[in-house]
Amino acid sequence: MTSSMTLKTALAIKTASSWLSRVLLLWLLLGSQASFADTSKVIVMTSYPQEVVSQFEAAFEKQYPQYKLEILWRQSRDAMSYFKESGQPVDVYWTPAQRNFAQLEKMQAFQPLDIKLDGLPETVNGFPLREGQHIASEIAGYGIVSNPQALAAAGLPVPHDWADLSQPGFKGKVALPIPSKVGYAPPLIDILLQGYGWQAGWNLLQAIAANAELVTAGATFVTDDVASGRLFAGLTIDFFTASAIANGAPLQFAYPKLTGYSPAHVAIMKHAANPEGAKAFSAFVLSEQGQRLLFHPDIRKLPVRASVYADKPAGYFNPFENNPAFVYDNRRGLARQEATNALFDAIITLNLAPLQQAIRAIESASAKLGADAPQVTKARELLQKLPIDETAAESLQPPKQADISRWQQVMHERYQEAARIASQR
Template identity: 35%
Template sequence: MQRILRAGALAAAGLLVAQAAQAGTVTVLTSFPKELTTAYQKAFEAKNPGIKIEILNKNTTAAIAYVRELPEGQRPDIMWASAPDAFEVLARNKLLQAAPDTKNPAAPAKIGNYPLNDPQGLYYGQALAGYGIMWNTRYLQANKLPAPREWADLTRPEYFGHVAISSPSRSGTTQLTVETILQGEGWDKGWAQLLAMMGNAAAVTDRSFAVPDGVNNGQYGIGIVIDFFGLAGKYSGFPVDFAYPAMTAVVPANIALIAGGKNTDEAKKFMAFSMSTEGQQLLFDPKISRLPILPYSSLKAPAGYPVPQDVAKRAKVQFDADLSENRYQVVTSLFDQMVTFRLKELQAATRAIHDADKALKAKPNPKGAELLAQARSLAYTSLVGEANVKNEEFLALFRKNRRDVEVSKQLTGLEQMWATKARENYERARGLAQQAQGMAK
């Protein structure tokens, strides 16, 4: 009996130890790179030796699905990512919990005209980010290319084969960049510009990290990136530079408490630390290079470091997170069917368009100019019109669960139609451009 009692006591003690260990672990679900997460993990654990930070890295789309699938009590504690519309999705599904006591009162209420924190108080700006263009200075010099400053520059023929981007369906930061262009230029004009830019693309990568890594090492000359990728390369000593186009936006990268997480109290401490002066100062680490939410008067910023409020004043886009969230699935799916999965065909059409344009400038021909205009229209027109993305029934289809057989059948059929139509359009555009070039001889 004594042995049984001792065994029971030991088992109970072991259970308490396990529970205590679990209570001291905060699981952070994030799309951020390890350079950032490791810095915060080490700094926080050094200040709070009783709490362990566990980093669970997933891209934004996968992170949302992961939280949705887990029952209450088994979910991660914190969501930490760049995409504001991702937090809107979680909020709409009642998967976030307010944590107003974690906010830093020294932070401004807005960045430009954009609220720093969720008006409903469910997620909070922890850093700031804008979207732009990075380039490898040695690569451009070797290829005798000027540094691009605006999105429209990337449609020019001299940049053919020199541009890289990641797929917005796999990268939350790229989705925000694409959405910024669409909001700034308008749906139809924005897609025309995006498709012309993508015709010059050398690659569409699976992960956002692959683009800055490729520009840093000279694999690609130019990358379409969120600012911290370009700034991190620059301040870490790579031969790269970065510019914000006029058509950009500055929005918060957010942090939030997940409803039904395991360790709410400890999670709040980490959130508060990330927004504190000490936590904000970490953003200036060359490997991180993000824009802080706190005024520079309370921090030690490197010389020449971009000032978020100044960038926001110059930015021409007032980003609408609700609009972005409502059409998120349509934009990412359409991009994949027209660009990611049809890049070779789009490249071929674009090369033919550039060649015809050059030939017709040297020897003008009215009929050739007409054929070239038709080729551009075919190659650079979205397969989904603006009226469709204002149709709630159309948008709702893309928000339905793909595990439903009927929904999956509808969406798959629609996407296959887009893919087929895109291929046909690009092949016709290439043929028309080649005819136009022939008329200039």
């Protein structure tokens, strides 16, 4: 019996050992596969649309077959929530979201790119392309979209300068985006404030607003309304117009001499699960091959590698050949963005009707009495008197709701008084 039990025990041990060996082998195989999956997968977070991502994804995976992109689509606000709350690793952040990159830089969320940057300039006409551990992967230019056919039918010239949009013939025919509602618009508004100066910039924005229909959301609405002829022109960013033109829209785009750029960036996250794959993708995006993809009809962005413009399509704008009237300070614009957005709402968005009424009254009085008539001058000065100066505005980050409400009320009363003075007989 003892011998029988010993044999059974031995057989049981042998069976268990065999079973454990199989489990261990399976575990090792699965671990090996998991390890392979981790080293091959590159997680890229972006807000770029499918038509942009698909071009880069296909070209990157063809050149680097050892890697497979996994795309996380997140808009700006959702991206920051993901980074702060999810705890899930992201290898590369690649998107046009300037404020996010600035915030993540302060949070020390990036690691050094550690890739070759030969041939990549640090600026384009003074506009910086590198900030900390993130680097611009493309830029977009601000300017004016117009409908030449509709303008010709109305007997109006094609606008090439911001001030052209303030001319009387454009009354009710200009699309003006609200910076607190339209993602690309804050730098656009601040370009005018920096380029013309705080007071003159707001004066010009008021004059344009007198002719404007405000755009509250959806950047493509500007090109849609201008292409239809319902509006004659609008303030926008170049690639929306380029895309519309590629799809047959009868549009034209002009870069005013005083303009600026909106960069998209690429960065490697500090806690990237696949840093080597992240480096490969970042290097590809910035390479000549990756930069040339920006010329694709479905993308139409401005490369940051100057050399690729030798192969640009006919008529494609080259920012490296542009001679700007000034260099837009992007860092300053970002720092005061909430204040300028709030002021735009108080001065224009929430007071558009009284602003337009006051300007029409001033124009009428000026035509009858002369531009330098005392009541015209007084009305204009009152209309253009701002509720806060530049230094004070920059110190408010962010402005309180009470500040915004007070600015709105002050400007409402000034517009009404300006209209009353101008209308006196």
